[in-house]
Amino acid sequence: MALRQLVRIRGHEYYLKVHFSYLLLPIAATLLRFYYSTLHINIWGEIVVHARIVEIQQGSPTTKIIKFTTAVSLNFHPGQWVDLYIEIDGNIEIGGYSITSTPLEKNFIELAIKESSYNKVSHFLNYSAKIGQEVELIGGQGDCYYHEDLSHHIVLIAGGIGITPLMSILRFICKTSSDVAVRLLYSASSSEEHIFQTELDDLELEFDQLKCNYWITKEIDTQKNYNFGRIDRDAIGTFVTGNSQDFFICGPSEMIDQSVEILLSLDVKRTSLHFEKWW
Structure with missing residues (x-):
C-alpha cells in the first residue's frame, strides 16, 4: 500500500509515492525501544523483566526487605522464586530469592534477603544496594506454590x-x-x-x-x-x-x-x- 505525498522542490510541486510500511518504521522503533527497556527474551526462552529498587527496610538484624518496581508485572504464583541479575564491580552476578509479595500487586515485587558472606549478591544487597539500583528478574520459578485447587x-x-x-x-x-x-x-x-x-x-x-x-x-x-x-x-x-x-x-x-x-x-x-x- 502506498500514499501520495506532496513535496515542494525549488518552487515546483511534486507528488511522491510513499509506501505505507515506511510510515510504520518510527512506530516500530518506538515499540522496540519500549520492549527492550522493560523486558526481553534470553537465549533460553525465559522472559527477563527490568526492575528498580524503590525501598529498602531492615527486616531483622541480618535481613533486608527490598521492594522493586517492575517495568511489567512479573508472572508468578504465591510461593515461587526469582533469579535476580545485578551488576557488581563490572560483572553480572546472579542470586535466587523467594518472592514475599503476591501476584495481586502489579508492577511490584518484594524480596527478603538474608546477609551471607559467601553469596556475593546477598552481601551486596544487604550492604551496598541503593534506591534506584537497577536489576533484572526471571521468574516465577519452582514447583512448590499455592493454588486454589488445594485444600481449605x-x-x-x-x-x-x-x-x-x-x-x-x-x-x-x-x-x-x-x-x-x-x-x-x-x-x-x-x-x-x-x-x-x-x-x-x-x-x-x-x-x-x-x-x-x-x-x-x-x-x-x-x-x-x-x-x-x-x-x-x-x-x-x-x-x-x-x-x-x-x-x-x-x-x-x-x-x-x-x-x-x-x-x-x-x-x-x-x-x-x-x-x-x-x-
Whole structure:
C-alpha cells in the first residue's frame, strides 16, 4: 500500500509515492525501544523483566526487605522464586530469592534477603544496594506454590529465612480466600529474627482465618508468647487434624527432612506435602 505525498522542490510541486510500511518504521522503533527497556527474551526462552529498587527496610538484624518496581508485572504464583541479575564491580552476578509479595500487586515485587558472606549478591544487597539500583528478574520459578485447587486447610512451617515464600502464600490467601484456614508455625534463632513479625500480628488480628505460632531456638524471650526450642513432633502433631490439609515447609534442609518425616509418621499423605530445598 502506498500514499501520495506532496513535496515542494525549488518552487515546483511534486507528488511522491510513499509506501505505507515506511510510515510504520518510527512506530516500530518506538515499540522496540519500549520492549527492550522493560523486558526481553534470553537465549533460553525465559522472559527477563527490568526492575528498580524503590525501598529498602531492615527486616531483622541480618535481613533486608527490598521492594522493586517492575517495568511489567512479573508472572508468578504465591510461593515461587526469582533469579535476580545485578551488576557488581563490572560483572553480572546472579542470586535466587523467594518472592514475599503476591501476584495481586502489579508492577511490584518484594524480596527478603538474608546477609551471607559467601553469596556475593546477598552481601551486596544487604550492604551496598541503593534506591534506584537497577536489576533484572526471571521468574516465577519452582514447583512448590499455592493454588486454589488445594485444600481449605493450609499449614505453613517456616524455619528462619524460610518464611519468605510462605509469606507470599499467607498474604495471598488472606486477601483472596476468606474460607481457607491458615496456620503458621514459624521458628527463628531469636525473637528479633522473626521477619514480618509486626505485619503478621496485624494480619492475625484482621483475619480470623489466620493463626500464628512462634518458636525461638537460641534465647528465652519472656516478652511474648514464644515457644522455646525447635518445631518438633509434639508441635506439628497439634496441627494435624486428620482432615484434608496441605502443608508447605521451607527452611534449612535438615528441618525440612525432619518435618516431612514427622508428618508422614502422622499419616499425612506425601501428596499433601509441598517443599523445595535450597541448601
